[in-house]
Structures are given as structure tokens and as C-alpha cells.
Amino acid sequence: MPLTVKEIENIQPGSKPTKHTDEKGLFLLVAPTGSKRWHMKYRFNGKEKRISFGPFPEVSLKAARAKRDEARALLADGVDPSGKRQAERLEQRLAQENTFGMVARELIEKRASDGDKAISETTRSKTEWLLSLLEPAIGSVPVPEVTAPMLLAALRQVEESGRRETARRLRSFASRVIDYAIATGRAEHNPAPALRRALRSPVVRNHPAIIDPRQLGKLLKAIDDYRGYASTNAALKLSAHLFQRPGEIRAMRWADLDLDKAIWTIPAGDTKMRREHRVPLSRQALAIIRSMEDVSSYSEWVFPSWTPKKPLSENAINGALRRLGYEGKMTAHGFRSTASSLLNESGKWNPDAIERALAHQDGNAVRSVYNRTQYWPERVAMMQWWSDQLDSFKAGVFEELQGGGQ
Incomplete structure (x- = not known):
């Protein structure tokens, strides 16, 4: 029954x-x-x-x-x-294990341990930051279920906050994660590339920069008189002499320096163009770096943050320039524009050598390889000349630059 x-x-x-x-x-x-x-x-x-x-x-x-x-x-x-x-x-x-967040972390770990191609700690931190922006919206969604409208909604939320460039980077990051899921058999379609045209173009902002030698001299004297955190002081001074990207300078490692040969080699994983970049060090640049040598006993970073395990923060240099009264007049990135303008104006140096010094990528692959080696002696001389010019500006001497080219 x-x-x-x-x-x-x-x-x-x-x-x-x-x-x-x-x-x-x-x-x-x-x-x-x-x-x-x-x-x-x-x-x-x-x-x-x-x-x-x-x-x-x-x-x-x-x-x-x-x-x-x-x-x-x-x-x-x-x-x-x-x-x-x-x-x-x-x-x-499997769906729970293959969420966007989990696959993204797996990719980050893979790239961090990929031997010679491993990403730097700085790059990893930036990638994890991008993931943190996407996780609230799609972090728990299985990768095969991430649709174009779903991803676009997450990107638009960032875009509408005014961070258009960040939204563009998020789309690119999401695309890499989903491509990795496809390559490992966990997804079949990537909706991210189609969203490229759906996002607004980033607003191009020119970094404020001083290109008048007399005003630059005043800034350099103000920097010498600045009494801030030791790492900030030294990194600020070195930014003027080396004019490399701010993120590369603040993340300078002792392991990447050959002080005897006066060369700083920036690993490919730490550069914007993902290509190794060598920087000749002038006498003045070497002196600034050597002033931080005590740090090498407890930190891998030349300019450590308050925590020796981390490099100087991203806003340290710009914060110092603001405190010096240069907000809206000069930025950490502005030292690149300053050097580019005055080096070209001097007429003393091959424009290609200047571009190589700035680590700008040449669109012609063959020419790029040629330029990478051809201008090294000229770049060594140019970096020393530039540091000497900065000392002259600081001392109120301007005749050599205004005298024109060779």
C-alpha cells in the first residue's frame, strides 16, 4: 500500500x-x-x-x-x-572552480612564475587591482557565462566614474583572462574584443612640464631644499636626471643596477613596451643612487616605501611636487617631456637617440633593433651632458643650451 x-x-x-x-x-x-x-x-x-x-x-x-x-x-x-x-x-x-575571478587569479599566478617571462611584482599588483574592479560584477560568474552585455555593464560603471583609460585597460584584461580560459578548454567564446568600440576614447591629458631652463633651475633648487622622506627625495632628484617613466624609477631594484659600469637595466616585465631597456647613468645619477646604498642591506628596492618590502608609492613624487608648490606646473611624468623638449631643442643629439633614451618603441621592427644598439655611445654622452645641464640650470648658467647645436 x-x-x-x-x-x-x-x-x-x-x-x-x-x-x-x-x-x-x-x-x-x-x-x-x-x-x-x-x-x-x-x-x-x-x-x-x-x-x-x-x-x-x-x-x-x-x-x-x-x-x-x-x-x-x-x-x-x-x-x-x-x-x-x-x-x-x-x-x-567545475563551474564554481572556473569563475572569472578564479581563472583570472590562475592566469596571474601563471604569469608571475613564467621563468624569464615572469611579470614583475609591480605589474602583478596592477593586474590584481584591475581584477578587484571587475570582481564585484563578474568575479563569481563562470567564464563561459560572461556575456558581452554583462561585461559592458561592468566596464561602463568604471567609465561613467570618469576613468575611461581604466575602463579600456579592464576590457583588455578581461579579454586576456577569457582567452586563457579558451586556451585551457574552459570557454569557447570571448565577448571582450567586440566591446572595444563600445567604450569611449580616453581623454588625452598632457602632463604638465617645465621646458623653460630658468624655471627648471628654480625647480631643481627647490628639490634640493626639499626635506621629505629619504626615498622620495632621492627618487625626485633622479627623475630629473634619468627622465624614465615614474613607475620604473620608483620600482628600481638593486639587482638591476651595475654601478661599476654605470648601467641600469630595466627588465622587460617592468617596462611599458615589454622590452628590456638599458639606461646609462651619469655621475650625478650614480651619486644619487649611491646615497641610498644603506637601503640595500634590508630592501631589494632602491627607493623603498615605509615598508621595506614595497617600493615607493605611486603618488609619492607627485605629492612632493605639490608640496613644493608645483601642482598643475610639473609632474613626475613631466620630467620626460622636459628632457625630450630641451634635448631636441639643443640640436646636439640625434632624435632617434633621444627616442631610444625615452624608451619609445619604433614601429619598424628592423629599425628598432638597429637603433637599440647604434645609439648607445651617443646616449651615454647625452645622459652626462643632460645631468651637467641640469647642474648649470640650477647654478643659473644657461648659455650652452641656448647656443644651439653642433
Whole structure:
């Protein structure tokens, strides 16, 4: 006879599990603890099998019978209900393990440990920051389920806050993550590339820079008189002499310096163009770096932050320039524009040598390789000339630059 709800409620547990049959294979198993659980017995490919439908009363008699009928319908179609459930659970588990956030972290870890091609700690931090911006929206979404509208909504949220360039970088980062998922068999389609034209173009902002030698001299004297944190002081002075990208200067490592040969080699993973870049060091630049040599005993960074395990913060140099009264007049990046303008104006140096010194990438691959080596002696001379010019500006001497080229 089929079970009734009242009969089920009145069943008392025994010293051993007891089985109470309903119909069509459905039965209730009552444990000595008093728990009651629905099961269905069936045969598939000649083997007797069993599938569980959950506990009573959470799963009512009516719901248990409905589950039984669904299982019988699968059997009629030649499908094993238990096998189907296991496959669904595996699929669900894989989906949980293959969320955008998890795949992104896997990619970051892979790139961080990729031997000679490994990304720097600075690049890793920036990548993790980009992931933190996307995670609230799509971090828990399985990669195959990330759609173009879903990703665009996340990008637009950043874009509408005024950070257009960040939104552009987020799209590129998301594309790399999904491409990696495709390469590892966890996704089939990447919606990110199609969103390139859906985003607004970043607003081009020219970095404020001083190109008047007399005004530059005043700034250099103000920098000498600045009394801030030692790392900030030294990095600020060195920025004027080396005119490399601010992120590269603040993340300078002792391991990348050859002070005897006066060369700073920036690893490919630390450069914007992902190509190794060598920088000749003038006497003045060497003196600034050597003033920080005590730091090498406890930090890998030439300009450590308050925490020796981290380099100087991204806003340290610009913050110092603001405190010196140069907000809106000069930035850390502005030293590059300053050097480029005055070096070209001097007429003393090949424009290609200046571009190489700035680590600007040449679009012509063959010419790029040629320029990488051809201008080294000229760049060594140019960097020393530039440092000497800065000293002259600071001392109020301007005749040599204004005298024109050779």
C-alpha cells in the first residue's frame, strides 16, 4: 500500500534502519536517530541502483513522488538518473572552480612564475587591482557565462566614474583572462574584443612640464631644499636626471643596477613596451643612487616605501611636487617631456637617440633593433651632458643650451 503523510509522521525509529515502501520503487529509510530520507530503487543496464531524493519533511511525500516520476521518465529514455545527477554536480563544481575571478587569479599566478617571462611584482599588483574592479560584477560568474552585455555593464560603471583609460585597460584584461580560459578548454567564446568600440576614447591629458631652463633651475633648487622622506627625495632628484617613466624609477631594484659600469637595466616585465631597456647613468645619477646604498642591506628596492618590502608609492613624487608648490606646473611624468623638449631643442643629439633614451618603441621592427644598439655611445654622452645641464640650470648658467647645436 502507498504511504500516507500521517503514517510517515507516526513512524518511530528502531535500533536498526527501517525501510518503508511507497510504490514504483520509492521508499522511506528511517535511521535509528529518527531521520527519514527518501530513496528510489531501480535497475539500469541489469544492475540494481539507488538514488536519494532528500529528507522528510523538507521533501514532502508529494515532492518525493514527483522526483521519482522524473527519474522514471529518464529511465524510459535510457538515461541513468544517478549518473545524470553526478554529471550535473560535476558540471556545477567545475563551474564554481572556473569563475572569472578564479581563472583570472590562475592566469596571474601563471604569469608571475613564467621563468624569464615572469611579470614583475609591480605589474602583478596592477593586474590584481584591475581584477578587484571587475570582481564585484563578474568575479563569481563562470567564464563561459560572461556575456558581452554583462561585461559592458561592468566596464561602463568604471567609465561613467570618469576613468575611461581604466575602463579600456579592464576590457583588455578581461579579454586576456577569457582567452586563457579558451586556451585551457574552459570557454569557447570571448565577448571582450567586440566591446572595444563600445567604450569611449580616453581623454588625452598632457602632463604638465617645465621646458623653460630658468624655471627648471628654480625647480631643481627647490628639490634640493626639499626635506621629505629619504626615498622620495632621492627618487625626485633622479627623475630629473634619468627622465624614465615614474613607475620604473620608483620600482628600481638593486639587482638591476651595475654601478661599476654605470648601467641600469630595466627588465622587460617592468617596462611599458615589454622590452628590456638599458639606461646609462651619469655621475650625478650614480651619486644619487649611491646615497641610498644603506637601503640595500634590508630592501631589494632602491627607493623603498615605509615598508621595506614595497617600493615607493605611486603618488609619492607627485605629492612632493605639490608640496613644493608645483601642482598643475610639473609632474613626475613631466620630467620626460622636459628632457625630450630641451634635448631636441639643443640640436646636439640625434632624435632617434633621444627616442631610444625615452624608451619609445619604433614601429619598424628592423629599425628598432638597429637603433637599440647604434645609439648607445651617443646616449651615454647625452645622459652626462643632460645631468651637467641640469647642474648649470640650477647654478643659473644657461648659455650652452641656448647656443644651439653642433
